[in-house]
Amino acid sequence: NKDGLRFENEDKSVSVALGGRIHADYRNFDHSGNDKLASNSSANESDTFDIRRARLVLSGQIMDHYTFQLSGDFAGQTAGNTGATLDQAWVNVNYWRPLQVTVGQFKAPISMERKMSSNTLDFLERSLHDSLGSYEDRGLMVWGIPKDGLTYAVSVINGEGNKNSNDVDSRVSKPEVQLNATVNFAELMGNKDAVYHLGVGYADTEFSKANSASSSASTWWVAGSNQFRTEARGVNFLALPNVGSVANTSNAIERQRFALEGAVALGPVKVVSEWMRNSFKGDLSPTADFNNNIDAWYVSTLWNITGEKFADFYKDGVFKGVKPTNNFDLGKGGGTWQLGLRYAHIDASDFNNSNFAAAGGGTQNGVSRINTTSKTNTFEAGAWTVGLNFVPNPNTRFMLNFVQTNFDTPIMIESKLKDNEKAITARAQFNF
Amino acid sequence: NKDGLRFENEDKSVSVALGGRIHADYRNFDHSGNDKLASNSSANESDTFDIRRARLVLSGQIMDHYTFQLSGDFAGQTAGNTGATLDQAWVNVNYWRPLQVTVGQFKAPISMERKMSSNTLDFLERSLHDSLGSYEDRGLMVWGIPKDGLTYAVSVINGEGNKNSNDVDSRVSKPEVQLNATVNFAELMGNKDAVYHLGVGYADTEFSKANSASSSASTWWVAGSNQFRTEARGVNFLALPNVGSVANTSNAIERQRFALEGAVALGPVKVVSEWMRNSFKGDLSPTADFNNNIDAWYVSTLWNITGEKFADFYKDGVFKGVKPTNNFDLGKGGGTWQLGLRYAHIDASDFNNSNFAAAGGGTQNGVSRINTTSKTNTFEAGAWTVGLNFVPNPNTRFMLNFVQTNFDTPIMIESKLKDNEKAITARAQFNF
């Protein structure tokens, strides 16, 4: 898309751009193939070449005030969804910049990291923090840019949080309302060399306990074999206890999200941090209820070794991809080099208590009990990532990451109890 | 596609158009979330935002006489088919307008409503009548336009009736032969202000009882959990009794379709009606056979409040989308407004008898018995739809429908016995 091709009709009332992206990955884990005697029970634990994304993107503008995007991913398969998947499909009506309306499947407004294009992420994968957030979702969004440096968005969406699960028809007891607002003080003060970004988010929805079943690929309530996965796309390590339907109690679970985001960019260096809490409330039994949180956060920094200024690539609340000052050519050099460091943390220890194990018996287990028996779960984890990127031209990028995830409670990986996972991951990326 | 972009090579021997369509829907049901204590067992019963269609379309013409279309839907998932689906993929050879040949996956010729593009339907969804018809199917079609106002088509197709079920390889005992012919008397008489359309259709095929299994997503014989759904895409309400393999009887079931279609358009008003019968014949046991029908029909009317003449948008047997006389712009007005009303009816009461329950025991139940125990089925239903459309420009459309479906026999919806479903549905549509 960026630096891609754009076609217009004669009177310029219709303009369409055709783009694509290929993300070709390799992942190598320290635990992989340790033991030839063992049966590898999980594909996630294996070294592999992967096509992380293979997307076609149609976007354009019609009659000045209507913009659209339609993108599909031919490598979008997940456990619950084989075949190609829909990425985004939305129409935006823009008669006035401060007040616009988007309908369709679009990125929910909360989280700076989520709103970055996957083509422009600082590291191969978004952080553990992103597991608590909202992905592309379906609904309606009113948003705008009242003034350069200020953005806001109010969306009413299904609240499923993931386009891949149960897409055919969502079970929405109450749609999710999401609010987000950001400010870039540097832009307000007329400083073009820096970014001082601050943002807040809040969301509220209600869903049925039927959506927390471990057998489904539900992202309402990650449970059972449906677990959070490490940033390196390695092992699954964290799920919430199951909560099932219990006689004479409401099936409704309320989920609230609270989010904070901040970023400072000075010349070729940026530091970004986000925090999010997902808070779940509901009835466990006719006499007991629950009110528990999962929290996650990250801090990351990225340095353009070749000197490009990050403020040049920030727009309307989001960092865009850095374009090299000079494109790389053999013998002449050029291209952008970047070095990054990130720490992310996720904490669901608030669910580590006997309430869940007690209510409803065998199928409603506490996290602690899950770990005691099958040792597939932990309560908390933290992950370090070191990354090196090379951007020879705006269409191409090569990335190398080292990711170490530390588990609070050791879990079984290929028949061994381990308290961390180490991975080297690499990507060759092409977008046009 | 329409008003989209078309590219040609230098000698104009190849011309390709790239298009897309986004249908972003919202559905709200009267029964949804009535009872927080109940477990929502069916996703179909929930309020939801949906991407109804997200298609990429390549079409074009090569060497004057070859036209093609290839379209895929990234939101094409159904219960039996996750991921993106193939919509149409055909090549048409046109050396002579009265005699053309199409091969590939195309719209089967029967039914005026089916042949309309989903971009140009009068209401959000096709009527209950469409449940008995044939969708995109794979095969070969000989067709033509002998004279303006006359069309005919003879197709030999798999007869599966739905592109989503068992697409990999169809089980065809005998391919379906479909015949269709239409006449527009107004065109024959040289009247350009009106449409007096009449059409007939007939089809015959034979399939195996193995295709009537309730577990499959078969559209040969809708049974078990595979039910007809309301026009509002709400609850499932009607299935045929199961017929399984029985020793010493033929597994063959013969299906015939009989179809009539008629339309009158005078100035800005059109009235359309269609009727179809599906007739099934086969052996129930060595001593008993069956010969039963399902019938469905609808009558609908649409009024262009803004005065556009429907005859201008009728071509070769099908109504195309109405284009506004003036495109809408803020402050200046413009665009097309439409008001519509439809009644549709489906009747499978011919299957409501004890023959099916008797033959083969527990797994071969009559409709009546299905309803007596699980109360998920009715014999007959009728649906009223009122619709309002706004078409600001040829690429955009907004639709609002109210749909009430009345069930002949009450069925269980969210733990309550109800004899109707009310729904408000809305669509923002974008095609290019």
Place this chain on the structure above:
Amino acid sequence: NKDGLRFENEDKSVSVALGGRIHADYRNFDHSGNDKLASNSSANESDTFDIRRARLVLSGQIMDHYTFQLSGDFAGQTAGNTGATLDQAWVNVNYWRPLQVTVGQFKAPISMERKMSSNTLDFLERSLHDSLGSYEDRGLMVWGIPKDGLTYAVSVINGEGNKNSNDVDSRVSKPEVQLNATVNFAELMGNKDAVYHLGVGYADTEFSKANSASSSASTWWVAGSNQFRTEARGVNFLALPNVGSVANTSNAIERQRFALEGAVALGPVKVVSEWMRNSFKGDLSPTADFNNNIDAWYVSTLWNITGEKFADFYKDGVFKGVKPTNNFDLGKGGGTWQLGLRYAHIDASDFNNSNFAAAGGGTQNGVSRINTTSKTNTFEAGAWTVGLNFVPNPNTRFMLNFVQTNFDTPIMIESKLKDNEKAITARAQFNF
């Protein structure tokens, strides 16, 4: 793509081509519908219209040295994978013709037949030999053309052998290394009227017994209900015995491929032959191991009745599609006519012994035992194909094949024991 459309930006640094292909097939078998009393248990055994391929292809070149291809197939469903599938997604870096690097999902280098585009195959389907080969796979390839007439490739890939199985994450104990080299002596000698092609291939990988489970759609080890299928896309006829995890034995299985390819083209006639052996080694029990082979080969010939010279359509180790000297037009004639004959053979009789049946009991059966009880398997099969092709223009092709597959041991097809399958298959093909 070929003769398709190509778009460039102003400074010609980005050039993108949009293409597509539609393969519309019909297959008719001698055994289909023989017995209306029988339940057709396998869809593969039925006559059918099929969309064999419906692909969108984006390809292009960026900044002179980077080429890419991204293609998805909307008709790519297989038993294990509904919905659209990814075909190819790769980027090639080409600063020097003799040493290039490709990353992503691409065609593995072994087999001349495999590397031909499906648009240009001599017959509707690749031969039985192709069952042992490698399909599109994910990884990295170093390759080059040191001199016209010489090619080599070294690839490191997942080794899954099929893009459709377990794509999300491959279980790679050890990646597959594939080597291939070809020479065209005619080109080396400066003879432009002939092709004297010779090639060799070797590959080695190791995978887990967990990947040989019959329940999965694994292509590592074709077993259980996951069988090889006839060239006519008819019945499944050959699977290897299951090997499961056994205590105190390694789970590792080593697979080696040995491949030879040769082709001679003189004027309008070409003769092509390939041979491949897949060799599997591993432990059956703590005291016994196995080391068994499957072999397959084919010889085929194709004659351009209309005289086009094959050497004109050979490039860098692969035959490209023949373009007609004059395009066909009604009344004027033109187009290319081709007549072909092929024999292919597959032989897994090396697995027909009591070792597999003995080790591990009921679930680890020898081929012989599989046939004795369910009669769904043979050890060896050979297939004759006669084909006639008509190519009216470079974008269109019509094909007609007769295929007879002879089974060494008779198998049950629609309740009858048969020692062969006869099929007539046809294709209308459109690519742009």
